[in-house]
Amino acid sequence: MRAAFQGVHGAYSEVAARKMLGPSVHTMPVDSFEDVFSAVTRGKADRGIIPIENSLSGSIHQNYDLLLANNLHIVGEHYLLVEHVLMCHPRSSSTRLGKVLSHPQALAQCAHFLRKNRQLHPEPFFDTAGAAKFIMETESLDCGAIASGYAARLYGLTVLRRNIEDQPNNFTRFLMISRTAWRARHASRTKSSICFRPANNRPGILFSILGVFALRDIDLLKIESRPDRESSFEYQFYIDFAGDPSHHAVANALEHLREMTREYRLLGSYPAAQLK
Amino acid sequence: MRAAFQGVHGAYSEVAARKMLGPSVHTMPVDSFEDVFSAVTRGKADRGIIPIENSLSGSIHQNYDLLLANNLHIVGEHYLLVEHVLMCHPRSSSTRLGKVLSHPQALAQCAHFLRKNRQLHPEPFFDTAGAAKFIMETESLDCGAIASGYAARLYGLTVLRRNIEDQPNNFTRFLMISRTAWRARHASRTKSSICFRPANNRPGILFSILGVFALRDIDLLKIESRPDRESSFEYQFYIDFAGDPSHHAVANALEHLREMTREYRLLGSYPAAQLK
Numbered sequence: 001m002r003a004a005f006q007g008v009h010g011a012y013s014e015v016a017a018r019k020m021l022g023p024s025v026h027t028m029p030v031d032s033f034e035d036v037f038s039a040v041t042r043g044k045a046d047r048g049i050i051p052i053e054n055s056l057s058g059s060i061h062q063n064y065d066l067l068l069a070n071n072l073h074i075v076g077e078h079y080l081l082v083e084h085v086l087m088c089h090p091r092s093s094s095t096r097l098g099k100v101l102s103h104p105q106a107l108a109q110c111a112h113f114l115r116k117n118r119q120l121h122p123e124p125f126f127d128t129a130g131a132a133k134f135i136m137e138t139e140s141l142d143c144g145a146i147a148s149g150y151a152a153r154l155y156g157l158t159v160l161r162r163n164i165e166d167q168p169n170n171f172t173r174f175l176m177i178s179r180t181a182w183r184a185r186h187a188s189r190t191k192s193s194i195c196f197r198p199a200n201n202r203p204g205i206l207f208s209i210l211g212v213f214a215l216r217d218i219d220l221l222k223i224e225s226r227p228d229r230e231s232s233f234e235y236q237f238y239i240d241f242a243g244d245p246s247h248h249a250v251a252n253a254l255e256h257l258r259e260m261t262r263e264y265r266l267l268g269s270y271p272a273a274q275l276k
Numbered sequence: 277m278r279a280a281f282q283g284v285h286g287a288y289s290e291v292a293a294r295k296m297l298g299p300s301v302h303t304m305p306v307d308s309f310e311d312v313f314s315a316v317t318r319g320k321a322d323r324g325i326i327p328i329e330n331s332l333s334g335s336i337h338q339n340y341d342l343l344l345a346n347n348l349h350i351v352g353e354h355y356l357l358v359e360h361v362l363m364c365h366p367r368s369s370s371t372r373l374g375k376v377l378s379h380p381q382a383l384a385q386c387a388h389f390l391r392k393n394r395q396l397h398p399e400p401f402f403d404t405a406g407a408a409k410f411i412m413e414t415e416s417l418d419c420g421a422i423a424s425g426y427a428a429r430l431y432g433l434t435v436l437r438r439n440i441e442d443q444p445n446n447f448t449r450f451l452m453i454s455r456t457a458w459r460a461r462h463a464s465r466t467k468s469s470i471c472f473r474p475a476n477n478r479p480g481i482l483f484s485i486l487g488v489f490a491l492r493d494i495d496l497l498k499i500e501s502r503p504d505r506e507s508s509f510e511y512q513f514y515i516d517f518a519g520d521p522s523h524h525a526v527a528n529a530l531e532h533l534r535e536m537t538r539e540y541r542l543l544g545s546y547p548a549a550q551l552k
Contacts, residue, residue, distance in 0.1 A: 032384070055503070056337050056338045057333065057334065057336060058329070059334035059335065061330075061332050061333065062332045062333065065332075124401055124402050126380050126383075203494065203496075204489075206490075206496055207483070207487060207489070207490030208490075210483045210486060214482075218479065222501050223482070223501050224500045224501065225496075227498070242479075275503055
């Protein structure tokens, strides 16, 4: 099983791929999210792993756009707790570090730690795992990195301190995408993701649309509107709900939904993961 | 009028501050979003300018958390089109550039341009405007920067190329925050932002909650659920709707809403901006 992800080996996306597909998965790093989709579409990878939302920085609309632009299916999800680790070259130690490399967002997420350790000058890097790799490759003894514990293990770096993030509940939800749809067998809890635009813009249209689910006792798990710059009165909606079209009520709800929406798309049905 | 924003002079947040408060506003750069809130709370600034959502990267939940943790009011909004500009030192030129500095996210947003101009090696920097400032201060002739056109003007850099972003409809919505609430006078289009948790988690509770608005013909402008890691069955909701509590129907809807929600909070009412 080959799984494409954006970044370099040791990235949080690769950690998610291993959690979802097991440690024997053959992970394939690519440059961009577009490249993840094209690797799966062209059969170079069996699965793609993409982040879709983060508890601090929100939904990654760019990946929703790619889900819509490509003809792939969501077949799984995983909630990954983002735990930042401070690491250094095995021949170095914490007292020798003068700077620490990482993605600016990761550095910002460790602001309190860096404020208390003023000798560690933060330096921006393209990605967290790339910073770990750079330290190992260049044998930098005065540089630390902030990345995943997995990146430290992979590149043979020494873990100096775990969980240096300010907010303990920073998690990212990842989706697994595939050329073929997931088939409901005997999964106990399933989930479906849809995207649509309402058929018109009268006040209350969203209320009517949600009635399709509420009047069939289908539980909503996510709802998000996204304004459309092309036309300021148009919105795109993302909804996740419990169940999949093998359930009679869900199949009927989806039929009903088509009457009230435009550009309706079922992005996939898959086993629901727990927010741990 | 003093307006605090996160970043350095020339940041997109400062561009938004000038659009909202006029070019004579006294802008105050601070290190973090927390610092924006504390500058306003402690009276060091009259207003704070914070990004709240981006059309590609979604809602900035961190700033919703800060709105909830602080006792400030949203008093305005602005949609800013993010137009990335390639710039260099006035004594340099495009043929002399070997690298280009910017925030990794801005570099990623100009990936197509950078792929077509392979001589420009991208290098990560803390922020877009900081890259522009660095080039001017260090008189780097072999380095370009990707930042706002305003940053180029401010630091006296030469604009080499405008609109180098891949996606033309990349916009950020900014909020203006203040110690005192905005008062409805004769604004034609107003908007209110609320945050709450449903009173219980029965399927259909959200449908009932939206009925509070739909049955009063109040138009919803944004709806977003945010899962809560502490309890995987709990969601926080953000809703923006048309109108403000000076309208009778809105005041009644907000009273009605309290019965069906917990941790309800009106984050502010303010004149609605157009998505241009």
